[in-house]
Amino acid sequence: MKRFEPNSVVEKLKDVVYSPFDPDLKIAGEKIRFIVNIAIDPASLHYDHFKELGRFISVDLKEDKIKSEVRKRFLDDMEKVESSGVNGLCKLFLYQHFILTRSHGPS
Numbered sequence: 001m002k003r004f005e006p007n008s009v010v011e012k013l014k015d016v017v018y019s020p021f022d023p024d025l026k027i028a029g030e031k032i033r034f035i036v037n038i039a040i041d042p043a044s045l046h047y048d049h050f051k052e053l054g055r056f057i058s059v060d061l062k063e064d065k066i067k068s069e070v071r072k073r074f075l076d077d078m079e080k081v082e083s084s085g086v087n088g089l090c091k092l093f094l095y096q097h098f099i100l101t102r103s104h105g106p107s
Contacts, residue, residue, distance in 0.1 A: 045066070
């Protein structure tokens, strides 16, 4: 993240005062991959998120995409258990050992 002045020569990613930017770093002549992957769909979680200590972090530090993805996966998992026909203690086992362990975030 960098604070951009109005006439900055560095290209910023978003049209805001503080924006992520590609510093164009190289090691032994090879370009280091930038956090934002502009080659994929902007709606994708992998477009502007990176993983640190197993948790996805957005370049703008917002959690909107993460919350939406966790909610979607949680609801999908609940639907799978409901439609499986399993009941009683087996359903409780699936909730505890399958759904709750996955609901902490995308991997």
